[in-house]
Every structure is written in C-alpha cells, then in structure tokens.
Amino acid sequence: MRPSRRAPDELRAVSLERGVVKYAEGSCLVKFGDTHVLVTATLEDRLPPWLKGQGRGWITAEYGMLPRATLERTRREASAGKQTGRTVEIQRLIGRSLRTAIDLEALGERQITVDCDVLQADGGTRTASITGAWVALADCIKWMKSRNMIKTEVLRANVAAISCGIYNGTPVLDLDYAEDSEAETDANFVMTGDGRIIEVQGTAEKTPFTEAEFLALMALARKGVARLVDLQKLAVA
Amino acid sequence: MRPSRRAPDELRAVSLERGVVKYAEGSCLVKFGDTHVLVTATLEDRLPPWLKGQGRGWITAEYGMLPRATLERTRREASAGKQTGRTVEIQRLIGRSLRTAIDLEALGERQITVDCDVLQADGGTRTASITGAWVALADCIKWMKSRNMIKTEVLRANVAAISCGIYNGTPVLDLDYAEDSEAETDANFVMTGDGRIIEVQGTAEKTPFTEAEFLALMALARKGVARLVDLQKLAVA
Amino acid sequence: MRPSRRAPDELRAVSLERGVVKYAEGSCLVKFGDTHVLVTATLEDRLPPWLKGQGRGWITAEYGMLPRATLERTRREASAGKQTGRTVEIQRLIGRSLRTAIDLEALGERQITVDCDVLQADGGTRTASITGAWVALADCIKWMKSRNMIKTEVLRANVAAISCGIYNGTPVLDLDYAEDSEAETDANFVMTGDGRIIEVQGTAEKTPFTEAEFLALMALARKGVARLVDLQKLAVA
Amino acid sequence: MRPSRRAPDELRAVSLERGVVKYAEGSCLVKFGDTHVLVTATLEDRLPPWLKGQGRGWITAEYGMLPRATLERTRREASAGKQTGRTVEIQRLIGRSLRTAIDLEALGERQITVDCDVLQADGGTRTASITGAWVALADCIKWMKSRNMIKTEVLRANVAAISCGIYNGTPVLDLDYAEDSEAETDANFVMTGDGRIIEVQGTAEKTPFTEAEFLALMALARKGVARLVDLQKLAVA
Amino acid sequence: MRPSRRAPDELRAVSLERGVVKYAEGSCLVKFGDTHVLVTATLEDRLPPWLKGQGRGWITAEYGMLPRATLERTRREASAGKQTGRTVEIQRLIGRSLRTAIDLEALGERQITVDCDVLQADGGTRTASITGAWVALADCIKWMKSRNMIKTEVLRANVAAISCGIYNGTPVLDLDYAEDSEAETDANFVMTGDGRIIEVQGTAEKTPFTEAEFLALMALARKGVARLVDLQKLAVA
C-alpha cells in the first residue's frame, strides 16, 4: 500500500496552468500533487559565445528551489555563493531534455532560457519541471510564431518526464517524498509522447536491481508519460 | 494623471493570502497589484553564534527575485555566485523592520528566518515584502503559541511598509514600476499601525527635495500604512 | 550629557585635508573627531557597459575599512572573499549622493571612482566619507578644468552628510561610536548647502519614533550640514 | 566500421595497475585505451557532520581532469574557482556507485575518499574511473584488514562501468572520443559482476531512442562489465 | 645617475611614526620616500586550529593596497572577491620574516596579526612593510609587558628589509618605482641588525645575473638594513 493510497500505476493530481507570469514569453505553474514548480521561458537575441554564427539556436535551463519549499529550510544558494551539485545536475538534465524536443536550426540564432523554480517540493521536482517546461516552451514558440519570427515547425515532439521506483518491493509510478526517501530503486524517465526515450537515469539506492525490475519501471513510465502528454495537449489547446 | 489612473493617495489592489506553503510555520502570498511576493517564516532552534546564551531570539530575512519576475530576465544570483548590492540592502531592511515589531526576549533563544521571494515585480517589492512578512511572522508566532512555546506576547505592533514618490510634480502613494522609473523622488516608509516610524529612506533620484515635499510624502505614507495594517488585521483574524 | 561633553548641536572637530595622495586626481583626508577617512577620486576614460554611448559620465564609489580601524579587529574583506552587506550599502549611498551633485552630461563620457577607506572609525564613517568625497571630487574636477577637459560647470551643489540620533532622550548631532551604540534612533542625512535633501535614512534601533522626533533630527542635520559646507568651501578655496 | 576498427562488442585495451602512489592506502592507474585515470583511495578517521555517531562509514569521490588531458587545453578548475557541472555530476556518480558496493556498517565510522584524476582523456573517463576506483578501494580495504581495523567483509560485490552507444546506427561498446562525439545515443552502465544494475544513464544526443535500442545497449554493457570484473579479479589476486 | 639623484648606497628618507591608530596594540606609519604603509599589530587570544594546545603563539600578516595607492587605480581586492597572487606572496613573506624575530614559545598561546596597508606606493612596499611591522610588533609586545602578559624576552632580534637592484648596470640600494620598473635584476633582503639573513629573494627581470653581482647587492643590503635597524631603535627608544 502506497502512503498516498494511490494505485501502483497512478499519477498524482497533475495540473498545468499557463500564463502565470505576465512578462514571460511562456510560463507554466505545474503541480504534481504537492510538488509545485513555476516555470518561465525567456526568449533572448543572444547566444552562448561558442554557438555564435552557426545558424542554430539554443535552449538552456536553470533550476532553483525556494528555501522553504522543503520540510526543513534549505540554505539559499544565492547566499551560499554556489549552486549545489544536485541543482547543477537537474538543470543540465532539463536543458538536454528540452533540446531534443526542438529543431535548433528552425529556432534561428536565439536562446530560450527556461527557469524552473520549485515553490513547494514533495518529490519529483525534476520530472514536474520538465513536464511543465515543455508547456512554457510551447507557449514561447507560439509567441514567436504570432510575431512571424519563425517559419517552420520548431517543436518536434512532446516531452514529459516521470519518476518510478521500487517501493516495498512493488514498482510504482510518480513517487512522492514519502516513497522516494524509502525506495530501493529510483529512476527518472524523460520520454516523448510516442514512448521513445530521451533520457533515462536509474539508481540503486540500496541494492543493485535486475534488468527485469528495470523493464517494469520503464513500462510504468511509458504509461505515465503518455498520460502527461495528454494533459500537455489539453493545456496548450 | 497616474499611468494606472489611480488617485494620488490610492493603493493598488492588495491581497494577503495565508498558508500558501504547507511546510512553513507561517507563510503569505502578498500582492500589491502586479507585484507578487511569496513569504515564508521558518522557526529554528538555533541562533547566530554572536547571540548565543543571551536569552534572546532573532529575526532575520532573506530576499530573492525569480529571474523572470521582471520585464527583462535578470541573472539568477545563485548562478552568478553572489547576491547583488540591491538584494543585500533590501534583506537587511526587512530584517531590521521586523525585529522592531518583536519582543526578542519573549521569543526565547530561537531564530525566525523570513524568506521573501518575488514571483512577479511591478515596483514596491520591498514594501510588499515587509507587509506580507508581518503576516507570515504573525502566523509563525500563532503556531508557537498553539504549542505552548511562548508565554507572553511576542508581537509588539503591526508593521507595514509603503513607497511614496513625487511623480510629475505630484506626491503619490504606492508607486508601480511605470511611476517608479520616472519619479523625481522616491521614499520608502516602514511604520507601525499608529503612525510611528520604524524606518524611512528617501532618495532624490534627480534633484534634491525640500522638507515640505518630504512631509507630504510622509503624510501619504501614514495613510497607506494605516490601510495596510487594517488589511493585515483582517487577514490574521 | 554627551560622553564627549559636546552640546547637542555640536559637531566634532572636523578637518578636510586636500592633496594627500600624490597620484590621485583629487584626494582628501577627512576627520570627524577620531573618525578618519582617506578619500581619493580617480578619473578614467571608461564607463560601465550599460552607459556607453549616451553622452553622459558616471560617478561610482567604493568603501572599505582597514581591519584595525575598529576597536576589535574586523576580518579583511579581500581575504574573506566578499564585501559585507554593510559595505555594499554604504558605497551605494556614497555613489548616489555624489551623482546628485554632478551634471553627468557636462562630465562627458568619463567615470570618476571615489574610494573611501576608513583608517580609524569612531562612528559616522559614511557621513565623513560623503563630506570628504565631495572635496576630492571637487579637486578632480578642478584638475579636469585646468586641462580643458570640461567646459561648463559640472558641480551643481555642495553635498555633505551628517548623522543625528536620539541619545538618552535628547536629539544630538554627529554621533560618535559611544553614542551610536546606545542611541534609540539613528538617522543619516545627505543634504545640499541650502538645506535640500538628497538622501535621508532613519532607523528605529529600539522603538519606533514619531514624526516630531524625526523633524527635530532633521533640523539638527540642516544646521550641521550648513557648517560642513562652510568648511568644504574653506578647504577648496 | 568503428574508427578504431574494433568489433562492436570489443573493449579497448584495459589495464589496471595497482600501488602507483606510495602514500595512498589504495591506488590504481586505470587505462581504457588512451583514457588514463589515476585513482587513489584515502582512509580517514572522520565523517561528514551529518553522519556522525550513526555507526556507519562513508565513501565519497572527487574527480578532476588535468588541463591538458584533452585535445584542447581546458581551464584548470582550481584557477576558475569552481568545479564545472560536468565534474560535479561525475563525482557524484562515482561516489554513489561505490557506496552500493560497500557495507557501510562494516566499514565503521570512517571515510574513504576516492580521487579520480584524468591524466589523458579519450572518452569514457567516468567509466574508467569507476572501474579503477573499485580496485583502489579493494586495496584500501585490504590495507585495513591487514591492520585488523575491520572484521567482517566490507566489499559486497565487484563494481565496474562501461559506456555504450549507437554509432552509425550500430550499438557499440566502450566508445572512444571519436565515437562519443558522433554517437546518436550514449549510455553509461554501472553494474555488478553478476549483471545487476547499480546505475544506468542513457541520453539521446540527437533523436530519442527506442526501448529495443536501449536493451541492445544494456546487453553489450553486461558483456563488457563481465570482462572488466574478470580483469579486476586478476588485478587484485 | 639615479632618477632621484641619490647615491647608489643611499636610502630614501625613512620615517617610522608610532601610535598612529588609537585602537591597535601597536601601530606604525612607515615611509620610505613616497612609499607610505600603515601597519597595525593586533593581539588576540586565539590561534589557528592546527596550533592549538602546543604552548606556542603565532604571528601572521595581511597586506593590502588602497586602490589609488598607485599611479593607475588598481581594482579593490574586496570587490574582485580574491587577493592577487602578488598580495598573497607578500603577506606570506612578511609573516615568515616576523616569526623568525620572535620567540613563539615565550609569546604564549596568542596570535598577533600584523596588517600592512599601503596608502601610497612608490616601490619597495614589501620592504617598508616589514621594517615598519617590526616597530608595530615591538609596541604590541611592550603593551603586553606593561600588563604582565609575558615574562621573558619575546623579541629575539631587530628585523628590517630592503630592496636592491642593478639599475643601468650599477648596483643600487632601495629602488623606487622609476628604478624598479627598469632594473635588470631585483632582490629583496630581510635581515637582522647584525647582518644575518632571514630571507633573500633575487629575480633576474631580464637576463640572468652572476654570483658576483648578487654579492654586490647583498653588501648594499647589509648596509641599508643596518641603517634601518638604527632608525627602528631610535623609534622605539
């Protein structure tokens, strides 16, 4: 029995609210249960130096967590003077995942920066971030289209992410914090709507796992991502 | 005529929503028009080293702004590796203001950290932060009382803050960004409900101002703060 | 009775010694009693990036304190790797105050950097810094005039600063450290010679203060600044 | 055809040389072809603060690359003042992987720090690091046993790692830099000798991949890790 | 002919003014011509962690330069966030030199921090710093004696420092900036009053030098240091 009484393959209540920050070209407040992330997409006419003049654009991501998004207050990274390893890992993952969804040539020599700021954390902040970021990105691209800044299709696919894990011996979908902190194995899947894999990260928290266990998690993830992509399509319709 | 068509002594629409972050001992989402700040109050059983063993508590504040809270994206301080001078100034002001409202002896040897994170900025983020922080602080103290952690009254007074400025030659209350960026003179007042001053900061943005002009701003501020304190009382009632 | 036996409206002995650093375009060793600040003004043919090409110059300030300027040694900021919040606040105040005294268009596309380094601190380092900085700035501008670098008048007004506070229930002028650490209320005024206000910062150290108290401080400040401006005029004559 | 003319399931020449640094409790110079990593294991009688008094030890890892380990010189992190995101990601992976191989209770309240420094990089530095780190760790534990510092078995399993990828449409094992920079998909597997998974990370560099492709990579990885574990056993015998 | 018209073995005008900072246990404003350094000695009842409980004290030094001590303004290290390599080198030299002059056991478990801040720089700031630091240190020890904090003699010898160099083919003593920037060879000598060497650093700025040249510099240095030690004795008498 899961602490939340959900079925093993049941997502938490998911919501994707668009247009939540008035200045941003795209924005989304994504909720996976009690995990709430505010995502904005910012379009800028500049590129990282190493990319200039190559006829391609870039998508980059930054991730942060408000100090009291968590049960115990965590130190503000701006005050500590550096981002933690966890933050760096997550923002690199978000950036890579979104770039796979985008035709960077079609974007032109522009950069979109996706900021994912966790207002409240109850497990799965990176997967909620990616899922919401796709919506903010889609809105940013819609904004560009309405100004005739792009001509061909830029978005190649829907991208969403979900965590799975083995909790009390059972593979379960979309771990909340109570499950995550107890799970034997924990995996994050970033996938397209049609079930192809963009990124997969699986970690044995306690003991190594078998290929069969991993395949069970992947099957759950495919199911969860399909549902999330449906919700993305509803949100941007 | 003000860009927002408000009367010179008219506040923006103000809202103070409590209990917005489930983990925090106190929290408040404060809105002054399009300026939105998420405030949390965190109680901890530790003190800065220089205060230990003196039988007194401490209130400290941190301030941050999400990168796309502003018209143009501003660089994330955690990624830049340091807080800007503006951030440091504001969080010191918030901390000082709140400490004046609190009986630190009655608080006991504990620290309350107030985090003010700007989700959207349209002028007056520091005054909104202080006004909302008082509500989060009041809730945190209520939380402590309900657990018998404090015996005597800790909160000595309501504290709220408002900006005033001379815009197009006229003293006006609660400047939004459009006014703030054009104002000749800009002042922030932190006051108690009964009109006493906790902190006043007045700056001539272009040309020095006279005492008479300053007194006109102070009169407006007193009016604005009285209204904000009424709203605080409604919110915590 | 004040610890220094001064009358409530009496400044400490003030001296403004010019030309104390042979390389600087302007310099001043300012003393307010035992508070000693070495100020230099440096002219450079460069501007902050955001100001380039606008036909205007810039004045910026930096502030520092030698480690043993104080009763107890304070950590060297260069070794700590960052400036404290207090330092940042003060140098921003000095810069803003001086810019109001200057016609930035008449200055041309150049930057003057004012460095205020406290050799010995006995209260009022920021007000002594501003008062001495005006003298160093005036000398720097004289240096430019003698080389025909500027044509019209650049200095618009004398600028000086003084602190006031309520000590033992009495409003007093120019607090030294013994008073400052005990004062109920503490305010810094930056004013022009004719009594107009450039910046005012008032803080209730213990209990909120009334408008009447604040006006008493402002009256004292006006008197003190008038005297400081007389001394500035003598110094640069 | 692979640039190195290897068969798709062929590892590069692998060597594991022990005892290469005279001071370290364990050390290994690991070579995967032209990728050379110097690993040391350091035993210390101290623990991270959050782990003290729990009767358990800790394994942590740090990773670095000499500036000219790469084709173009990369900036020295010590001089840049911070570790890159890539470095942080890799050292966290190494630490997690090794901890799974160790019985931390049996280790006692001690920390082993594994330093992996890349002398020359030709792809696969993280997988070579993990594979060599296991050898250095095993030697460190042998050192402890010979001093009667531990009583029960501390090492639970052999751990090795290998990369796989889809290069020119074919799944291949142990990518060198020429392949890695061109691969469509890139995955790193950390496994035990009996084929169970400790960590898996797969990334679509260009287009999303299918589950079938992923399974092909995993099959290759299992084969490669089995061979690496044989070499580890030979090395420590 | 030297730019300053001094004889090859002639020091600049040297002055050693004591008691210049009212809070410090010892202080000295040292001038070697236009090079002016303010030195303070601070006594503290604490030690670096690695020295605790060994029955010995410690002398450490910090060095800084006001931004406009130089012909062109140099960036403030506190604002740059780190000390330059030159600063680090100099403060380590000052600390080592002074420690040789002191009986650290006789000092007891206390630390004296010597701060050397250059107000104006015209070559030889490190040698002026060391020479003045000895005076500040001697005053600090006198202060301790007058409070019966030490019983036996702590100061073992006078220590002074001077630079020499080969300028236009001639060995000269006490280089000013005009000479220093042109010298072929440049050496700094830290010596005791009786001509023994504490530290010697010689650098070929352009072409390597011979042993004979080096010995000529050392002879000059011995002469200069003897004169500086005479001045130290006069100063502390």
Added chain:
Amino acid sequence: MRPSRRAPDELRAVSLERGVVKYAEGSCLVKFGDTHVLVTATLEDRLPPWLKGQGRGWITAEYGMLPRATLERTRREASAGKQTGRTVEIQRLIGRSLRTAIDLEALGERQITVDCDVLQADGGTRTASITGAWVALADCIKWMKSRNMIKTEVLRANVAAISCGIYNGTPVLDLDYAEDSEAETDANFVMTGDGRIIEVQGTAEKTPFTEAEFLALMALARKGVARLVDLQKLAVA
C-alpha cells in the same frame, strides 16, 4: 648522515621522460626520486589582454598537486574554490623562470601555458617542475619549428632548478621531504647551464643564516644545476 644516505652534493635519481601526453605540444614526466611531476606545454594563439599587439609572446605556468600526492590527503583546490598561497607562489616562480629562458619576441604573438601537476610529492616539487618544464617547453618549440611557425632561435638557455639546505649543520643538495621538514635553512635556486642565476629564494626556517652559509648553498646548487642541465640535454637530444 642524510636519511637517504646520499652524499651532501648528491642528487636523487632524476629522470625526464618526454612525450607522455599524446595531445600536448610538449610534455615531460619528471622524477626527482619519489617526487613525480607531469608537465605539459600548450601552445595557443591568444595572449593576455595587456600584451596584445606588442609583437611579443608569453609563457605562463600553472601548478597543482593531486590530493593524495602527499602523505596526508590535502584538500582539492578546485573543490575549495581557490588556490592556496603556496600554489600561487610556486606557479608565479615557474612562469618567471621560464620566461627568462625564452626570447619572447622570437616566439611571436602566442602563449605557451605550462601545467605542472604533482602526482607524488617528496620534497622539491617546484624545482622538479621547473627542470621538467624546460624539457616540455623545448619540445613545444621543436613542434613549432617543424611547422615553420618560428624562424629564429627562441630558447636562449637551459634552465633548471634545485633546492639546497642546511640539514643537521651540513649544507646538502636536493632535499627530500624528510630533510626539508627538518632543515634549518632552505633555498631554491633557478639557474642557467653556465651557472648564472635566474631566481634565488632563501629562507631561514628557524634561525637567521650567514652569508658564508648562503654561499655554500649556492655552490652546491651550481653543481646540481649543471648536472640537471646535462640530463636535459640528453633528454632532448
């Protein structure tokens, strides 16, 4: 008797192995007994900003030590976020020493960066670094010549370095760690093959030393450097 049983004027076993890093334009693994340093020379078509357009090149050096190169593990500088004072001092010494050996005009507007990374430290890491760096530099210049990048001779002289010290009252050559930590006096000499001095640094670790003692050390150093230069010539032949 020296701990290593060497004669007072006897070097440790020295080896200079070239071509050890396949990407670098020049490289050398230098061993002075158990002190092992990996040196690479990197040629780049860029210059420090202050040197641009002057028709001259530049040689710069960086130095690092692997964390477990030492008996006790030392903290990784990249993780600490800054280089220690010792590191900064050493890399500045290496850079200065090599520049004296090079005709910077003949090099053209290019920079060679010499990285010296200590794999194992047993005293004398800076002198081994300089001696090996000369070999890597020579190979880098040979590489340039073979591509017709330089026309005239760039290398002006062989440069090598050695430490000497007074150990148990006897002047000895090439101190290992056991001697270095006990020596009364310690000096490092950087010299050319014909016995001229590039840099000399002598430090009294405990008591000041005499000129006669210093000359004895210099005589030993000349002997040692002559031998090292012979080995350099053999290595590059």
